[in-house]
Amino acid sequence: MGENTSIQIKKDTKLKLDSLRLSKRDTYNDIIENLIEDSLELNDDTMKDIQEAIKEYKQGKSHSFEEVKNQLGF
Numbered sequence: 001m002g003e004n005t006s007i008q009i010k011k012d013t014k015l016k017l018d019s020l021r022l023s024k025r026d027t028y029n030d031i032i033e034n035l036i037e038d039s040l041e042l043n044d045d046t047m048k049d050i051q052e053a054i055k056e057y058k059q060g061k062s063h064s065f066e067e068v069k070n071q072l073g074f
Contacts, residue, residue, distance in 0.1 A: 009017075020031050056062065063071075 017028055017031050020035070022030075022034070
């Protein structure tokens, strides 16, 4: 296990972290690591989606606002 450090957080932040515990044994470090991991995964997935959308746009696979509006009946 690595070296530990202390951080100061607001009470409401602590309560939010407490609500994210998956088990009573989870430490705050566990909770924060899970949040970081989830964030990184989301960012990777989001970047893949953006790259795919750019590729589709360049291939002409897009619709104008007017086309979408008409298809939805507005």
